[in-house]
Amino acid sequence: RLEFLRDRHQIRENDFLAFDAMRQAAQCVGRVIRGKNDYGIMVFADKRYARADKRGKLPQWINQFLPDSQLNLSTDMACTVARNFLQQMAQPVSKDEAMGKVYLTESNLVKSTGKRKAS
DSSP states (O other): OHHHHHHHHOOOHHHHHHHHHHHHHHHHHHHHOOSTTOOOOOOOOSGGGGSHHHHTTSOHHHHTTOOGGGSSOOHHHHHHHHHHHHHHHTSOOOHHHHTTOOSSOHHHHHHHHSOOOOO
8 A cells, every 4th residue: 555655646655654643543533522512532642743744634623722832731731631621511501502602712721721822
């Protein structure tokens, strides 16, 4: 398969393998979040996800929730962010209040982490 891509389409092995890894990571995230009312946490623990060239290969619907302030967190900080997110999401919300609302916004991330997205 790699030989075919290299010979026929001039795609380097490393480029394909990086793309394939990002595709599989995106599929895993998609398994956590199946519908509009679902929420979950996916931890990208490998330090390579902090690199812009790797994150750029993830779909936009994932990338929009990976602000620079959420990269390279210590284990303690990652647990704190996760705990705050789960506590926030566990609060009861009426159906009328929830209609058309996005819960994971930059302002909510700032509230839970105290950090702004780098410009």
